[in-house]
Amino acid sequence: MIRPYLGWLRIAMFCMVVVSIMTGAQAYVVKPVIDDIFVNKKQEMLLLVPLALFGIFLIKGVCYYGYTFLLAKVGQSVIRDMRNRIFEHIHSLPLSFFQKTPTGEIISRVIADITLVQGAVSHVLVGVLKDLCTAAVLLGVIFYMNWKLAVITFVLLPFMVYPIVLFGRKHRRNSTSIQETIALVSNLLFETVTGTRIVKAFCMEKYESRRFAVMVEKLFATILRDERIHCLAHPLMEVLGGIGFGLVIWYGGSEVLHGEATPGTFFSFLVALGMAYEPIKGFSSVNNTLQQGIAASLRVFSVLDITADVADKEGAGSLPPIREKIELQDVRFRYDDGTEVLKGLTLTVQVGEILAIVGPSGGGKSTLVNLIPRFADVSGGSIAIDGHDLRDVTLHSLRSQIGMVTQQTILFNDTIRNNIAYGLDDCPEEKIVAAAQAAHALDFIRQLPEGFDTVIGESGARLSGGERQRISIARALLKDAPILILDEATSSLDTESEHEVQKALENLMQDRTTFVIAHRLSTIRNADRIIVIQDGNIVEEGTHESLLPLKGVYSMLYNMQFTKVTAVV
Ligand SMILES: Nc1ncnc2c1ncn2[C@@H]1O[C@H](COP(=O)(O)OP(=O)(O)OP(=O)(O)O)[C@@H](O)[C@H]1O
Ligand SMILES: [Mg+2]
Structure with missing residues (x-):
């Protein structure tokens, strides 16, 4: 998914390499400061070194801006593409997927999981690459300054890497169960909010709150377990780092005292080491984000990997009218x-x-x-x-040849106009009004404060059952398709409106192939x-x-x- 943005990525990498080199130069500059200015007292260096330092920071600053912004842009572009792709993919999935997968879980995948992937993509791109690059340059400086000291430092490195890897693995496992619990919580929230009327009617508020509390408690416990490790990582790294620094000062100091190294080399070494220590420590936090992102992307891709079993066949033709x-x-x-x-x-x-x-x-x-x-x-x-x-x-x-009124009326939280003209771009107003009239919806629409521009609430919650049904009939009428499927289309209407709508439907059915399902047999006599x-x-x-x-x-x-x-x- 990163492939389309390789061009930007290359520029970002270039800037990053420059930043790393400049960081190395910063550490290197310590040597002339100490040896030439303080020890050898060279006057001309007093001007040269600060100028050089200013140049270094300027170049570093410009490149830093370039690569962080570009990488963020690449990261966010990937996330945007991923969101679009998963949305598109979800809508290509067969009904059976939705009957099996709770809505809250789908929402949690598209929102929460992708946010974690986003963290991983941008952090890993920004963090890991930069840290690797900087650490490499600084290690170069370290070796150049004093290879013996460098070797001592290296012996300690595995002790620092091991906890990073260990913590990362634990974190990934925890992250998976955190995200799974978040999906459960989202789902309970979604169900109880959409079903709030029943929750109230059956006095189940307490029960649902308890159910929610149990899940949130589980979430709390898992997050805490995760935090325990997470919070330990930093101090542990510091302690290990402290040991390393102690050893270096002890050994390096004795070298300077014995005249085997200049103080400049020693301090320059120390600064480079201190700077290299940061990116190494950074790996641990980046690794956490990465592990979280991997866990989340597994969940995102598991949705993308579901193949639509109802899909266009290879080379499928178009169905003639x-x-x-x-x-x-x-x-x-x-x-x-x-x-x-x-x-x-x-x-x-x-x-x-x-x-x-x-x-x-x-x-x-x-x-x-x-x-x-x-x-x-x-x-x-x-x-x-x-x-x-x-x-x-x-x-x-x-x-596109089928107009349908389903048994459960499905409307969107949009205006009446857009609900009726669903799927039709630039539908002329007269047609919408005519469809509403045929469905006997015009009277009540006209009475609404904003008429056709009234937003009807989620699933048309602000309309009565019969009104909702008439909107969905108008929608099917407007589509004007040769095949019409009416599944209990008039079941929520009173006898009189049903009679009227029935007449409209009969006009409509005239030269159409129609399937009518009805429990009220009076509606199907003809x-x-x-x-x-x-x-x-x-x-x-x-x-x-x-x-x-x-x-x-x-x-x-x-x-x-x-x-x-x-x-x-
Ligand atoms: N998604 C589903 N998964 C499993 N079984 C289902 C599913 N949807 C419906 N069924 C089962 O299939 C059978 C037929 O259901 P269907 O909805 O076609 O009935 P119907 O004739 O339309 O009934 P009604 O008049 O009540 O609308 C039922 O026994 C139902 O339990
Ligand atoms: Mg049915």
Whole structure:
């Protein structure tokens, strides 16, 4: 993912190398300061050294700015691309992914995990590269100044590296469980906030708070366990560093006293060592961030690695506009958990036909109509439009021919206008108004303070159930697609509006192929054909008039509703 930004990265690296060299020069300058100015008392050096020092800091400053900013830019660009990619990817995943993965967890991946990856990318790019480079240059200075002292220092190095590695490993493990707990917490928060009405109605506030507290406590404990190690790292490194410095002063000091080295060399060595010590210590904190980032990116990439099983086939063609029929051949379907919901269903729907689907709850009606826009693929058999198997055409060409009102009304926290014109750019106002009118939504929209510009809240929370349904009908009407799927589209309307909307829908259905699912049988009396689905199969088929005398499932459902209505009246 860094590849597109290699150009910037190269410039940044160049600046970084310059910074490292300048850092080395800073340490080196100590030698002439002490030897030439203090010991040998050379007058001309008094001007030269400060000037050189100023030059060094100036170049270092400019390059420092260049590389930190460029690296941050690269890091943030990678994160931006990653966020976009994961968003796009999530939306290409089949419905089954969303039925399995809690919403809070998805949110936590896209927000919290990617933030950790961001930390790793920018810190590692900035930190590790710079530290490595600087440490290398300074070690060069150290060796140049006094190789014997350098060797002593090197013997100590493994003792410093070992805790870094050890702590890093522990940190990665902790970080994984921290992020997993954060996902659980996000999910509980999401569920209880969206379901707050039920939480209140069932007086479960205390219960949910306790559940939340348990999770947060777990999070607390894990973070604390992590902090214990984290906080230990720094002092431990300091102590080890102290031992090293002590040894160097003891040995180096004795060399100066015996006249084997100049004081300038010694101090220059000491400064270089002190400076090199910083990046080495820096590795430990960078390593922590890196381990955290690795853990988080594993989680991000595990989402990116889920392949969409419902996707365009290689070389899939475009589905031409429907002309003849939709054919379902021996369609079988099972959800991931195994039980077969549709058990070999065969059905042909002619273009322009209105097919009503009725049957007891849980019979498989919604499952069946969800197969037509390929929200999932059949487990057996096939579905074809005009002889084109749905799996051989592009999803886009298929779905753009389908208008749908789903059983659960799905609206977005946006204006009514944008909800109705969802997916249509630059839709003329008259069309939106006409669709709203046909769906009998115009009256109530006009009464809203801001009319079509009213923002309706999450999932349309500021509207009544029936109003929401009418908006979603208007949306389907506006799409003006040749195939229409209405899954309990009018179930939340009162009898009168239902009657009105029904008329609008009937106008609309005229030259469209329509699947209507309805529990209220009064709404489907004038369908061209009615099929009754029970236990994943078609058990009866015909018109209202032909089914009623059969005294089967349909007549039973019909009579039950009929008697209920008279009883109420
Ligand atoms: N995502 C899912 N995973 C597993 N099983 C599911 C899933 N969705 C539905 N089912 C099961 O599939 C069966 C058919 O469900 P479906 O929603 O198609 O019924 P339906 O006929 O539309 O019922 P209703 O009239 O109540 O809407 C049910 O037994 C249901 O439990
Ligand atoms: Mg259903």
